[in-house]
Amino acid sequence: MQFTYLWIFLAVIAVLLDLWVLNSLWRSENSSGSKAGWTALVVLLPFVGAAAWGIAGPRGVTKGPSSAEHSKG
Template sequence: MQITYLWIFLAVIALLLDLWVINSVWRSDNASGSKAGWTALVLLLPFVGAAIWGVSGPRGVAKAPSSAEHSKG
């Protein structure tokens, strides 16, 4: 019974990690084809794909559009 909870916990962690990495991939400045490739890698190999993205993925995310109109506090 305890082993079942362990597998459920690991599956939830893998799902959350994948969602975080996929969000990071699609917010990056890479081309769409590159984003699709990273997404496929992360979905096919959850922990390994996330580790590879963490090591070799881009370090920044796309900047949000900004203007004087949107920057009013």
């Protein structure tokens, strides 16, 4: 019975991780074709795709604020 809970826990973690990666992926500035390829990898191989996106995906913010007013504290 404990193994059942373990598999459910791992499945929930995989789904949450995939949702986070897909959100990050589709908000990136990559081309549509690149996004489609990454999406396929993440959906077909959840842990491998997420790890690959974590290593090879974009980092940080690519563009700063659009106006000087926006960045005032």
